[in-house]
Amino acid sequence: MKKVLVLMALFVMTTCVASCGKIHYPELPDDAIAFTMGTFEDTEHDDSLFGTIEYNDRIYIPYGTINKTYNQKSINECIGYLIMDENSTSVPDSDNKNVRIYTVSDDPDNNYLLEFDETIKLMNQPVFYRALDTKGKDITTPKFIDSLEYEFWE
Numbered sequence: 001m002k003k004v005l006v007l008m009a010l011f012v013m014t015t016c017v018a019s020c021g022k023i024h025y026p027e028l029p030d031d032a033i034a035f036t037m038g039t040f041e042d043t044e045h046d047d048s049l050f051g052t053i054e055y056n057d058r059i060y061i062p063y064g065t066i067n068k069t070y071n072q073k074s075i076n077e078c079i080g081y082l083i084m085d086e087n088s089t090s091v092p093d094s095d096n097k098n099v100r101i102y103t104v105s106d107d108p109d110n111n112y113l114l115e116f117d118e119t120i121k122l123m124n125q126p127v128f129y130r131a132l133d134t135k136g137k138d139i140t141t142p143k144f145i146d147s148l149e150y151e152f153w154e
Contacts, residue, residue, distance in 0.1 A: 025075060025116060028097055033080030035101055040132070045151040053101065053113060053129055055079070060113050063130035063153060067146040074144045075114065076103040082115065104128070106142040 038052040040061050050061040066074075081097040102114040111134050116126040128145045135153065147153065 025078065025100065025102065025118070028078050028081060028100060032078070032097070033101070035080050035082045037082060042152045048150070048152065050150075050152070053082070053115070055101070055113060056110065058110075058131045058133060060129035060131050061152070062127055062148065062150065063112065064128045064141075064145045064147045065125050066128075067144055071144070074105055074142070076105045076107075078102050079113075102126075104142055104145075106140075106144075109139075111139050112142065112145060 033055070035053050035055070038054065038059070040050045040052045040059065042048040042050065053060045078100055080101045082099040082101060083096075098118040100116050100118060102116065103110055104112050104114050111131050113129045114126045115129065130153070141147075
């Protein structure tokens with residue numbers, strides 16, 4: 001009996017460790033949006049160029065990354081995938097649906113979007129985009145998003 005309990009405990013520990021830290025992203029919906037990457041030039045700060053995503057008539061540019069409070073509950077839903085354009089280092093391929101775009105929890109106004117590349121397995125972190133129309137406004141940033149401190153957002 002003791003041997004069975006030890007084996008069961010080992011099985012439970014192994015299962016917990018194997019799934020620990022792994023986040024399962026929502027599936028791509030049938031009505032997924034095929035996003036194309038645009039560009040935004042920040043002429044106020046060294047003419048920095050940012051990739052853009054347009055969603056619901058709003059333009060989004062990179063803002064930040066995850067922090068240690070990021071987990072499965074941080075993701076709301078998958079809304080589409082990103083098609084790389086001719087300015088990308090990748091070859092455009094509308095059938096490649098691996099770079100997914102998600103809405104995030106704790107953000108009912110969709111001020112942020114999350115980009116995640118399904119093909120990168122090691123050290124993969126999502127990127128959070130923030131809507132341009134929120135610059136200079138006091139908005140709530142979900143606690144799991146850390147700013148990358150781009151000058152544009154200061």
